[in-house]
Amino acid sequence: MRFLTLLFCLFFFVGFSQTYSKKEKALLIQVSKLDSLMENNNSKILELFSDDVSFGHSNGWIQNKDDFKKDFESGKVKYQSVKQTELKEFKIKNKFANIRRIIAVKGLYKNETFEMKLSVLEFWIQQKGIWKLWSRQSVSLK
Numbered sequence: 674m675r676f677l678t679l680l681f682c683l684f685f686f687v688g689f690s691q692t693y694s695k696k697e698k699a700l701l702i703q704v705s706k707l708d709s710l711m712e713n714n715n716s717k718i719l720e721l722f723s724d725d726v727s728f729g730h731s732n733g734w735i736q737n738k739d740d741f742k743k744d745f746e747s748g749k750v751k752y753q754s755v756k757q758t759e760l761k762e763f764k765i766k767n768k769f770a771n772i773r774r775i776i777a778v779k780g781l782y783k784n785e786t787f788e789m790k791l792s793v794l795e796f797w798i799q800q801k802g803i804w805k806l807w808s809r810q811s812v813s814l815k
Contacts, residue, residue, distance in 0.1 A: 760774050772795045
């Protein structure tokens with residue numbers, strides 16, 4: 674049900690935001706899909722990543738795609754909620770894009786609950802016409 678609500682909100686947002694180009698809308702859909710798949714702990718999230726993706730987590734971890742896949746599929750981290758609260762910056766240049774946004778995240782890490790507000794910088798790259806996450810750095814906000 675949450676997925677349907679998210680999908681409705683996404684189409685509402687994209688459908689009524691005439692200020693975005695087709696390329697920008699395609700990227701915003703990928704960003705929304707990223708949050709939804711993460712929140713639902715869906716392994717299809719891996720399809721959104723470039724092969725050489727890099728994650729810099731707020732706790733200092735740095736992961737590549739294989740590291741992320743191993744932790745995600747093992748259930749080491751289970752997300753319960755991933756909500757974007759603010760889009761601070763959104764720029765596209767040729768086949769590259771950067772997005773700065775604030776997200777609120779809730780979940781379990783090794784069965785311990787966590788809740789945090791993160792400032793996230795994401796770099797996306799267009800590969801064969803599809804936006805793929807290339808790099809992501811998060812910083813915890815107090």
